[in-house]
Amino acid sequence: MRQTLRTPKKFLIILLSIFALANFTKLYAEDPKSAYQLAEESFQEFAAEMQGSRLDSLRFQLITATPGKTVTTAFGHIALRAFSGNECGPYDSYTNTACTQKDFYIDFGQYDESASFLWRFLRGHARFYAHVLPMAAAFQGWEASGRGLFAQDLKLTRAQKRRVLDLILESSDNFTKSYDYANFTRNCVTFIRDILGEAVGAPLQLEDLDKYTWRSRVTRYTRTLFWLRINEKLLFDRDTDRERSGPELIFTPYDLQKAVVQAELVEGDVRQLLPDRWPPADSSFTVDDVAFYVAVFILLSQLTSGPSRILQIWANRTLAIAGTIAGVVVWFVWLFTQFEFMDETIMILAFTPLDFLLWKNPFQNSPRRLLLYFGAARLVGVLGGIALLLTTHPQSVGSIFSFLLVFFTLYTYRRYSELRQSAQSTAASE
Numbered sequence: 001m002r003q004t005l006r007t008p009k010k011f012l013i014i015l016l017s018i019f020a021l022a023n024f025t026k027l028y029a030e031d032p033k034s035a036y037q038l039a040e041e042s043f044q045e046f047a048a049e050m051q052g053s054r055l056d057s058l059r060f061q062l063i064t065a066t067p068g069k070t071v072t073t074a075f076g077h078i079a080l081r082a083f084s085g086n087e088c089g090p091y092d093s094y095t096n097t098a099c100t101q102k103d104f105y106i107d108f109g110q111y112d113e114s115a116s117f118l119w120r121f122l123r124g125h126a127r128f129y130a131h132v133l134p135m136a137a138a139f140q141g142w143e144a145s146g147r148g149l150f151a152q153d154l155k156l157t158r159a160q161k162r163r164v165l166d167l168i169l170e171s172s173d174n175f176t177k178s179y180d181y182a183n184f185t186r187n188c189v190t191f192i193r194d195i196l197g198e199a200v201g202a203p204l205q206l207e208d209l210d211k212y213t214w215r216s217r218v219t220r221y222t223r224t225l226f227w228l229r230i231n232e233k234l235l236f237d238r239d240t241d242r243e244r245s246g247p248e249l250i251f252t253p254y255d256l257q258k259a260v261v262q263a264e265l266v267e268g269d270v271r272q273l274l275p276d277r278w279p280p281a282d283s284s285f286t287v288d289d290v291a292f293y294v295a296v297f298i299l300l301s302q303l304t305s306g307p308s309r310i311l312q313i314w315a316n317r318t319l320a321i322a323g324t325i326a327g328v329v330v331w332f333v334w335l336f337t338q339f340e341f342m343d344e345t346i347m348i349l350a351f352t353p354l355d356f357l358l359w360k361n362p363f364q365n366s367p368r369r370l371l372l373y374f375g376a377a378r379l380v381g382v383l384g385g386i387a388l389l390l391t392t393h394p395q396s397v398g399s400i401f402s403f404l405l406v407f408f409t410l411y412t413y414r415r416y417s418e419l420r421q422s423a424q425s426t427a428a429s430e
Helices: 002-049 052-057 115-123 135-145 158-174 188-200 214-222 226-235 253-262 287-301 306-336 353-359 368-390 398-429
Strands: 058-065 077-084 103-110 127-134 149-154 266-274
Touching: 002 077, 002 103, 002 127, 002 158, 052 058, 052 158, 058 135, 058 158, 058 253, 077 135, 077 158, 077 188, 077 253, 103 135, 103 158, 103 188, 127 135, 127 158, 135 266, 149 253, 158 188, 188 253, 214 226, 226 287, 226 306, 253 266, 287 306, 287 398, 306 353, 353 368, 368 398
Parallel strands: none
Antiparallel strands: 058 077, 058 149, 077 103, 103 127, 149 266
């Protein structure tokens, strides 16, 4: 009897929980959109009020977030902050309602973190948005992420401040429905770079550099993140290895931080608003170090014979896994996507989906002639890639092609020698 009374109560609790969860989900599904609209309308009113002497109280800051640990956050983030009056800190909005009224966070790097976004991103059609938020909401978001937040106060005249406001409004109107993202030419940094350059009457520049290509300027981020380094090595094409100048070199938050300092647009030093709770990356052992030792093992294994040939088998299988995965990725990107900095990559000659044939044990009833033809074909492809590398398609991937040239030369020679010895043995037995 007791059990029959408890069951309806349990059912009622479950039903109420589902109802509450549904309403909670609906609330959070609707609120962000209305919050964006309210913030943008409030910013438009704020910008309209900023005329004449009122511009003296208007302040702009560059707000920079430290790099994260994923591919999409590895370069950090940057946005503009516009406010009037006293500056509010990350936690002041909890006790001071005035901090939420005339303090805005203008972000040109918002995106929809959904499965559809991921698919569009993979196809080269990533859509990003320009949004305005209350600075208090931005503080809450960055605090939850655990990433550090820094501010630089911009030094602008009345006319420059007014021009920045007008350009922000113009940009946000143009990109309310989203814009096509591009890593080096259209991102959260480049819009702010261009706005500030037009406002002060001269494009922002970077001086005293030791690296002038897009690829070389991102290695400080990619060296400690495996997937980002793989992406850079496999997919970047010759455009990323072409020397750049002027504003083209300003495409990461760190670049823009440095450029405004060199242009003397900054008052005071960079200030920390939120601490970075993520541990710093360990730079003592990088992705390149791992790749180097694996490559040495694979090449040395090709010289083994007798019982130690087992090393050669597993070295080949290691390359079979890596090469097949890399080949699928590279050929997919080359055939089906439209990334403007990946469409001329020569890495399709370095790795192919057919590299799974390296998994076969050449010493145990394998089709040796097939493996010989495969090795020869791969060797020709690698030589073709090196020819392009030295002539029309220079890229910073020479170490990969050098490794593959040595490997497939040894691999093809070993298959040829084994096939010839087998033929000689058959002839002798007859």
